[in-house]
Amino acid sequence: MKECRIGVYICMCGTNIAKMVDVESVAKFISAVPNVTLVKTYKYMCSNPGQEMIVQDIKQNQLNRIVVAACSPSMHERTFRGALRKAGLNQYLFEMANIREQCSWVHDDPEEATKKAMALTYAAVKRVELHEPLESIFVDMCPNVLVIGGGIAGMTTALELADSGYQVYLVEKDSRLGGNLARVDLTAPYLYSARDLLTERITRVLNNKQIQLHLQSKVTSLSGFVGNFKANIQKQNGQGSTGSKPFEVRIGNIAVCTGYKEFDASRITHYGYGKLPNVITSFELEKMIRSGRIETKEGKVPQYVAIIHCVGSRNLEFHTYCSRVCCMTALKYVHEIKSANPACYVSDIYIDMHAFGKGHEDFYKRSSEVKTLFLMYEKGDRPVIHRAGPKDDCEMLIEVNEKLSGELIEIPADLVVLMVGMEAREDSAEVAHLVNISQDKDGWFIESHPKLEPVATTTDGIFIAGTCVAPKDIPDSVAQARAVAARILAKISRGKIEVDAVYSEVDENVCSGCRFCNKLCPFSAIEYEEEKGHSHIISALCKACGVCVAACPSAAIKGRQFTDSQVIAQIDALISKVEYV
Amino acid sequence: MLYKEVIMAIRVNPRLIDDLERFGAEDVQFCYHCGDCSTVCFHSDQMYRFPRKSMRFLQMGLGRKIETTLEPWLCYYCGQCSEQCPREADPGETMMSLRRWLISRYDITGIARLFFKSLTTEILAVIGVAVLTGAFLLYYGLSQGNFSIYDGEGAFLPSHFIHSFDLLVGACLAVFLLINAVRMWFFVMVRGTSFPVPWWLYLKKLYLMVWHFFSQRRYAECKSTRPTKIFMPWIVHLGLMLGYIIMLVLVMVFIEKLQSGPRIDWSVHIFGYLASVGLIIGTIYFIRKRISRKNYVQYKKSHSTDWVFVILLFMIVLTGICQHIFHRTGLNELANGTYIIHLMAVVPWLLRMPFSKWSHLVYRPLAMYFAEIRRDALERQDAVLPSYSY
Ligand SMILES: Cc1cc2nc3c(=O)[nH]c(=O)nc-3n(C[C@H](O)[C@H](O)[C@H](O)COP(=O)(O)OP(=O)(O)OC[C@H]3O[C@@H](n4cnc5c(N)ncnc54)[C@H](O)[C@@H]3O)c2cc1C
Ligand code: SF4
Ligand code: SF4
Ligand code: SF4
Ligand code: SF4
Numbered sequence: 001m002k003e004c005r006i007g008v009y010i011c012m013c014g015t016n017i018a019k020m021v022d023v024e025s026v027a028k029f030i031s032a033v034p035n036v037t038l039v040k041t042y043k044y045m046c047s048n049p050g051q052e053m054i055v056q057d058i059k060q061n062q063l064n065r066i067v068v069a070a071c072s073p074s075m076h077e078r079t080f081r082g083a084l085r086k087a088g089l090n091q092y093l094f095e096m097a098n099i100r101e102q103c104s105w106v107h108d109d110p111e112e113a114t115k116k117a118m119a120l121t122y123a124a125v126k127r128v129e130l131h132e133p134l135e136s137i138f139v140d141m142c143p144n145v146l147v148i149g150g151g152i153a154g155m156t157t158a159l160e161l162a163d164s165g166y167q168v169y170l171v172e173k174d175s176r177l178g179g180n181l182a183r184v185d186l187t188a189p190y191l192y193s194a195r196d197l198l199t200e201r202i203t204r205v206l207n208n209k210q211i212q213l214h215l216q217s218k219v220t221s222l223s224g225f226v227g228n229f230k231a232n233i234q235k236q237n238g239q240g241s242t243g244s245k246p247f248e249v250r251i252g253n254i255a256v257c258t259g260y261k262e263f264d265a266s267r268i269t270h271y272g273y274g275k276l277p278n279v280i281t282s283f284e285l286e287k288m289i290r291s292g293r294i295e296t297k298e299g300k301v302p303q304y305v306a307i308i309h310c311v312g313s314r315n316l317e318f319h320t321y322c323s324r325v326c327c328m329t330a331l332k333y334v335h336e337i338k339s340a341n342p343a344c345y346v347s348d349i350y351i352d353m354h355a356f357g358k359g360h361e362d363f364y365k366r367s368s369e370v371k372t373l374f375l376m377y378e379k380g381d382r383p384v385i386h387r388a389g390p391k392d393d394c395e396m397l398i399e400v401n402e403k404l405s406g407e408l409i410e411i412p413a414d415l416v417v418l419m420v421g422m423e424a425r426e427d428s429a430e431v432a433h434l435v436n437i438s439q440d441k442d443g444w445f446i447e448s449h450p451k452l453e454p455v456a457t458t459t460d461g462i463f464i465a466g467t468c469v470a471p472k473d474i475p476d477s478v479a480q481a482r483a484v485a486a487r488i489l490a491k492i493s494r495g496k497i498e499v500d501a502v503y504s505e506v507d508e509n510v511c512s513g514c515r516f517c518n519k520l521c522p523f524s525a526i527e528y529e530e531e532k533g534h535s536h537i538i539s540a541l542c543k544a545c546g547v548c549v550a551a552c553p554s555a556a557i558k559g560r561q562f563t564d565s566q567v568i569a570q571i572d573a574l575i576s577k578v579e580y581v
Numbered sequence: 582m583l584y585k586e587v588i589m590a591i592r593v594n595p596r597l598i599d600d601l602e603r604f605g606a607e608d609v610q611f612c613y614h615c616g617d618c619s620t621v622c623f624h625s626d627q628m629y630r631f632p633r634k635s636m637r638f639l640q641m642g643l644g645r646k647i648e649t650t651l652e653p654w655l656c657y658y659c660g661q662c663s664e665q666c667p668r669e670a671d672p673g674e675t676m677m678s679l680r681r682w683l684i685s686r687y688d689i690t691g692i693a694r695l696f697f698k699s700l701t702t703e704i705l706a707v708i709g710v711a712v713l714t715g716a717f718l719l720y721y722g723l724s725q726g727n728f729s730i731y732d733g734e735g736a737f738l739p740s741h742f743i744h745s746f747d748l749l750v751g752a753c754l755a756v757f758l759l760i761n762a763v764r765m766w767f768f769v770m771v772r773g774t775s776f777p778v779p780w781w782l783y784l785k786k787l788y789l790m791v792w793h794f795f796s797q798r799r800y801a802e803c804k805s806t807r808p809t810k811i812f813m814p815w816i817v818h819l820g821l822m823l824g825y826i827i828m829l830v831l832v833m834v835f836i837e838k839l840q841s842g843p844r845i846d847w848s849v850h851i852f853g854y855l856a857s858v859g860l861i862i863g864t865i866y867f868i869r870k871r872i873s874r875k876n877y878v879q880y881k882k883s884h885s886t887d888w889v890f891v892i893l894l895f896m897i898v899l900t901g902i903c904q905h906i907f908h909r910t911g912l913n914e915l916a917n918g919t920y921i922i923h924l925m926a927v928v929p930w931l932l933r934m935p936f937s938k939w940s941h942l943v944y945r946p947l948a949m950y951f952a953e954i955r956r957d958a959l960e961r962q963d964a965v966l967p968s969y970s971y
Contacts, residue, residue, distance in 0.1 A: 304595075345595040353613075364613075365668065371610045373595050373640060399590050404614045405637045407646070410590040 004035040004129050007063040008121065009054065011045035011070035013100055020104035021117045026069065029118045029580060033125055037061055046076050051083040058087035065128045069097040069121040090133035092501060092561060097124040115580040119573075126573035130566045134501035139540055141227040142252035143492045146171065148219055148431065151179025152474060153466025153481040154257035155201045160485035162210035166492065169249050170205065171214045171233055177202045179259050180467075185289040186336060187474060188328035189363035197474070220246055222434055225525075225540035226461030227252045227497045253461045253488045256445065257481065258431055260422040260467040263312030263319070271311070271418060272385050278302075278395055279385060279416045281311075282329060289336050294415070296395065302344060302414035304394050305337050308383060309350040313421030315379060319442060323421030323471040327354045330419050331367040338370045347373040347411045349383055349400060357473065375411065376403040385416060422471040435462045436524055444470045455483045459523070460497075460540070463487055502561040503542035504549055508534050510556035517548035517557065594642030601639060603698045604685075606678035612636040612670035618662035623802065624655050628956055631655065632662055632672035635679060648686050649773025651955075653679040654941070654948030657800050657814075684940055686768070687761040693936035700885040703933075707889060710929040718921050731913040732840055738920060740840040746924075747832050750931055757935035758943055765944060769951050778958040786957070790950035794942075797822055799949070817866045822942065824859030827852050843909050857902060864894050886937060893933075896926040 008030050012018035023041045031039040038061055042050050045068055057063055066089070068080050073096040081091035099117040107113040143166045147158045150172030158168045176182065177198075184194040205211055214233050221232045231254075232246035265273040265281050273279050277297040280288075288294050296302055307330045313323040327350065334346050348367075353374070355364045368374070377383055383400040394412035402409045424443025425431075432439050437457040438446045445464045448456045455463050465480035466472070472480075491497065506526075511534035518526045518535060525541035526548060528534075537548070537557070549559045558564075598609055612633070619625045619633040631652035638647045647653075656676040663673035685694035696703040722728065722737040730736045770778060793799065800815035831839055831853055838849045868891055900923035907916035934940055 347593070347595070365611065368611045368613070368668070371595070371598060373593065373642075374613070375593075375641070376614075397592075402641070405634070405641060405643070407641075407643065408588050408590045409641065409643075410592050412592070 002064065004065055005037040005061065005063050006035050006065040006067060006125055006128060007054070007057050007061065008036055008039045008067045008069065008125060009045050009050075010039070010041045010099075010117075010121065011050075011068065012041060012043050013071060013104075014043065017070070017100050017104045017117075020107060020110050020113045021099055022110065022114045023117075025114055025581075026099075026117050026121060030121055030125065033122060035065075035129060036125060037063060045070050046079050051079065051086075054080065054083045055087040058084070058089055064089065064093060065131065066094045067097060067121065067124045067128050068094075069099045069117065069124065071100040072096075072098050072102075092134040093128065093131050095124045095128040095131065097121045118580045119578075122578060123570045123573035127566050127570040130563070130569055131561070134560060136501045137499045137539060138496040139225075139227050139499060141492055141495055141497050142229075142250055143167070144169065144249065144251040145253050145255065145488055146219065146229070146231055146249065146251040147255045147257060148435075149179065149257035149259055149466070149468070150174070150177040150205075150213075150215075151257060151259045151466060151477075152181050152198070152201065153259070153468075153477045154179070154255065155205050156478050156481035157255045157257060157465060157485050158211050159201065159204055159208065160482055161488060162208045164485075164489055166210065166489075168211045169214065169231075169233065169251065170211050171217050171219055173216065173218050173236060175216050177205060177213075177215075180262075181474065183283055183286055185286050186332060188325075188332040189357075189359040191332070191335065214247070219434060222254075222436075223527075225538050226459075226491075227540070229254065229461065253463065253491060254435055255481075255484045255488065256431065256435055256437070256462065256464045256468060257466045257484075258425060258428065258468045260471065261425045263323075263420040263423050265311055265418045265420050267318065268311060268382075270382065270384060271308070271416075273418060276385060276387070276396065276416075278414060279418065281418050281420045282326065282333070283420070285333060285417050289333075289340075294337060294340050296414055300414070301341055304345050304347070304412045305333075305415045305417065306347045306349060306396075306398055306411055306413035307333060307417045307419060308398075309348070309419045311418040311420045312423070314351060319421060319423060321442060321471065322354060324354065325471065325473045326419035326421060328357070328360055328363060328473070330417075331363055331372075333417060334367045334370065334372045338372075345373065345412075346370075347375055347398075347413070349375045349377055349398065349411070351377060351379055357475070373411075375400065375409070377401065378403055383411075385413075388412070422467060424468070428468065431468075435459065437462055437464070444468065455480050455487060461491075497540075499540045500544075502544045502559075503539040504537050504544060504546070504557050504559045505539075506535050506537055507556045507558065508532065508536075510554050511535055511552075512554050512556070514553060516553060517551055520547050520551050522547065591643055591646065594644060597642030597644050598640060601675075601678055601682060604678040604681045606639065606671075606675045608669060608671040609636055609639050609675050610670075611668040612640065612666075612672070613668055615667060617665045617667065618672040621661045621665045622656070623659070623661070624657065624799070628959065629655050629952060632676050636670065636672055636675055639675065639679065645772075647679065648683070648768045651769055651948045651952050652676075653683055654945055655799075655952060656680075657802075680941060680944075681938060683765075684761075684936070684938065684944070687764045687944070688936055689760055689764060690757075690936075696886055696933075696936055700889075703886055703889055707893070707929040707933065710932060711925040714928040715921055715925045718924060722917070722921075728917055729913050731908050731916045737917045740837040743840065744836045747836055750928055751829075751833050754931050754934060757932075758940065761935055761940065762943065762947060765947060766951070769948075770955070774955055774958075776959055776962045778954060779961070782954045782957055786950055786954050789953050790946045793949040794946040795822070795826075799945075817863050820859040821863035824856040824863060825942070827856035828860070831856070843911060845909065853905075857898065860894070860898050864891065864898060867891050868895070889933075890930075890937060890939060893926050893930040897923060897930060900926060 010023045010026050012023055027039045027041050030036055038057060044050055054066060066084060070076065077096055081094055084091045084094050097120040099120055103113055103116050145161050145166060145168050147154050147168055147170045150170055154170065155177060158170045162168045181194050181198055187194050205213065217233050217235050219231050220234045222229060224230050229251045231249050231251060233249060234246040235244050262283055265271060271279060309326060309330060312318045313321065330348055334348060337344055337346055353364060355361045377400050381401050383398045386397045388394050388397045395414045396416060398411040398413055400409060428439060428443050432445060436459045440446050445468050447454050447464065447469060448458050455465055457464055463484040465484045466477040513533045515528055515535060518528055522545065523541050523543050525538050526535050527538060529536050544559055546559050546562055549557045614633060614637065616633050619630055622632060625631050629652050635652050653676050658673050658677055660673045663671045666672055681697050685697055718738065726737040727735045728737050732740060797815060797818045800818050831849060835849050838846055839853060900919045904916055904919040904923050907919060
């Protein structure tokens with residue numbers, strides 16, 4: 001092996017590290033370690049001058065190993081690897097010591113913290129000596145795309161991709177396209193017709209030759225990795241799949257747009273949904289509006305309509321989140337009811353009026369114009385619906401502690417509309433498992449970063465859009481759908497994809513074929529090759545978590561960049577009796 | 582909640598807001614309860630919070646609740662709240678409309694309500710009363726006197742007769758006002774007060790009513806970024822109020838001295854002139870503000886019945902002065918003629934008062950009086966039972 005010439009950089013991170021760790025002492029200590037050619041401290045290593053310093057030092061001092069003692073590698077490993085590449089050095093000849101998150105931020109004794117920083121940096125130096133240059137692999141990107149879900153989000157993604165010339169497989173489990181939006185009449189806040197919005201999309205999907213539509217179908221299996229997935233699409237009839245042969249497709253990326261389902265109002269027993277005939281859900285009202293007649297079960301035109309917000313949303317019992325669209329939808333009903341019957345009195349019983357979006361506040365004001373009676377209730381203190389007495393001029397009376405007046409009031413109602421919230425579909429866990437993505441506590445799919453990566457997931461090549469991520473309205477769903485299309489197009493345009501060289505490998509000569517590791521891998525990266533009789537790791541899927549490495553009873557699996565010798569050298573360094581002065 | 586044993590749910594009435602629209606409240610529905618208005622209102626305090634809460638009761642149609650509140654009377658329509666309101670819900674105008682509505686609620690006859698809702702009815706009623714008055718006076722004058730004699734022997738309308746006539750009209754006025762005041766007391770102090778009020782507080786606070794009646798001080802208490810505009814309404818209200826009172830006393834008590842002539846009896850006439858000046862200035866002020874509304878929130882939407890008042894007042898002042906001049910210059914026929922016209926305006930104007938906005942002259946001081954009694958009574962209660970929550 002060539003002589004090791006290690007460059008060590010100790011970051012102050014402004015005062016984040018320097019206020020607890022004496023970086024100069026660390027530098028002094030490290031400079032005495034064998035093979036360390038150069039040690040520097042700097043205020044912000046990740047800054048451009050900081051990186052440039054590394055590049056120059058590598059060139060001038062023929063450094064061939066780099067250690068940066070700074071923040072967490074999940075923060076800046078990529079950054080510093082980039083600096084190595086720029087200087088012409090293999091990017092894997094690099095190691096980071098985390099002296100911020102795991103040291104300066106969590107300790108309050110500067111002396112001890114400094115000693116710990118010395119130990120961590122020393123261990124990193126010992127480890128990096130054993131690093132080997134690794135090469136990233138490149139795989140071909142299959143340009144076909146699978147879109148699961150034919151709602152407004154799924155159709156939009158499919159159209160965007162197909163219009164760019166790529167083959168799209170659109171799988172919809174229902175017998176028609178449109179999803180939940182097909183059940184809506186007008187849309188808030190501009191009162192566009194949902195039907196018009198959808199008809200245009202649906203016609204375009206049906207006429208687009210690049211889109212292969214599979215109605216009443218489900219994706220039953222998925223294998224492979226980003227750029228090279230294989231999926232089976234199977235026609236459904238009634239319950240479960242039919243005997244018909246599944247249709248196999250090859251795709252490079254997948255857009256999951258499976259949407260939401262409405263909250264089941266009968267779960268809130270005291271609203272009497274299902275028992276009181278004239279307590280209906282928002283979707284039932286949509287149906288009435290679409291049929292052109294808003295009436296009670298007895299066929300009368302209601303004189304009083306009451307709308308109750310946050311049904312199933314924003315409480316500890318059911319869902320804590322806000323469903324985001326029901327407030328504006330309720331206002332939309334106000335307009336629709338009032339225009340159908342101007343003499344009708346509409347009470348809107350809400351917790352808070354969430355009018356955050358474009359045009360929403362104006363829409364709220366316009367709803368005041370038609371003299372809607374807005375009433376506010378306390379989160380934990382739901383309105384109670386009673387049947388009215390024979391002397392009352394209404395069907396029901398709603399009792400509520402009205403917050404803005406402080407009075408206990410009763411509101412006449414002939415028709416009560418429950419604004420049911422959105423929730424994850426019952427088969428969302430199935431879908432999540434199929435495409436290997438995670439769900440949050442409410443069942444919504446988790447994005448890889450809520451701010452910066454809103455449509456990507458932790459599985460490469462799987463993207464999510466629309467209301468399967470969280471409740472949202474049409475504009476937000478469509479924006480996400482187009483974002484997914486843009487992300488996929490960017491991937492396709494690169495032609496090949498680079499796979500991180502840090503992954504695990506099975507030594508086929510040692511593997512006994514026990515298949516123990518196959519089930520353990522959290523990323524489904526291990527497949528069993530029947531004919532050869534041993535396991536194989538798909539490098540593009542492996543995230544190098546190391547589970548299989550530790551589990552293999554034959555020690556047949558090696559984690560690249562996490563070899564036994566590297567890890568042991570690091571541990572040895574940490575527990576060795578070095579005098580940290 | 583010690584004094585409200587069982588809390589019964591109150592039924593909302595979405596129709597009340599439509600009703601109030603005819604009393605002038607056109608924008609209440611826009612209020613979304615940010616509370617800015619109550620924050621800027623100089624008169625709103627811990628116990629009497631407004632105008633937001635009044636807006637709320639009105640939106641919900643809690644008529645029986647509003648009936649028992651004093652808040653509308655504690656507002657002096659400085660317009661600060663309406664200027665601040667982000668939703669242009671015009672809380673100041675709403676308070677004004679609520680005062681009109683309250684007047685119609687205090688009024689047992691239902692006349693006030695009719696007048697507020699239909700200008701035509703009001704004008705017809707005014708004309709009717711005026712014609713009746715004129716006919717009666719003409720009949721009386723012609724049957725016992727001489728049209729060309731103004732005072733003394735054989736006078737067309739002898740002063741002792743006018744005196745009795747005035748007292749009769751005054752008595753009617755007093756009876757109506759008294760009934761309304763009692764109803765107001767009943768709404769506010771009986772139905773709307775859930776804590777005990779000791780009787781002697783009524784005596785202790787009596788001075789307040791007198792003080793507020795004569796000083797109209799609350800107008801001057803409104804603080805504004807533009808002080809002159811607030812100061813003016815106070816001066817004008819003070820002037821008008823004093824003008825009315827002096828005139829009323831002169832007419833009710835000293836009419837015979839006032840009507841004798843042609844020599845001017847300065848001991849009474851000096852007051853008459855002063856009062857006339859006050860009334861003229863007040864009337865001109867009101868007319869001007871109602872014509873050039875733009876600078877004054879208060880007059881942006883003056884109710885049509887306000888005009889009936891202004892026009893009648895103007896006629897009274899004009900004919901009063903003419904009649905006085907004609908009499909002193911010996912033009913007795915003209916003096917008698919204008920006198921009849923004068924009285925034809927005075928009688929409907931006075932009788933209309935308990936049914937119109939101008940009864941606030943009585944309700945405002947009463948409201949201040951009741952408000953302070955309630956405040957004291959509640960404080961006494963708090964001292965005994967600190968946990969009582971209003
Ligand atoms: C009462 C109500 C009124 C509304 N009004 C408005 C409004 O006025 N304005 C507005 O902006 N928004 C409104 N919304 C919100 C709007 O409905 C959603 O934003 C929009 O429908 C989301 O579209 P989506 O494609 O994400 O989901 P969805 O419409 O739910 O579509 C998902 C599709 O995926 C299919 N699918 C699900 N699982 C699978 C699977 N495993 N395999 C294959 N296919 C699958 C479903 O069958 C469905 O067709 C309203 C919502 C409600 C509840
Ligand atoms: S959008 Fe409105 S009604 Fe829907 S959950 Fe949120 S606050 Fe409640
Ligand atoms: S290292 Fe982790 S991700 Fe990679 S194959 Fe093994 S278990 Fe799977
Ligand atoms: S400022 Fe306007 S919107 Fe706000 S509470 Fe007052 S009247 Fe209502
Ligand atoms: S008009 Fe003036 S006094 Fe009346 S409520 Fe508004 S701020 Fe208060």
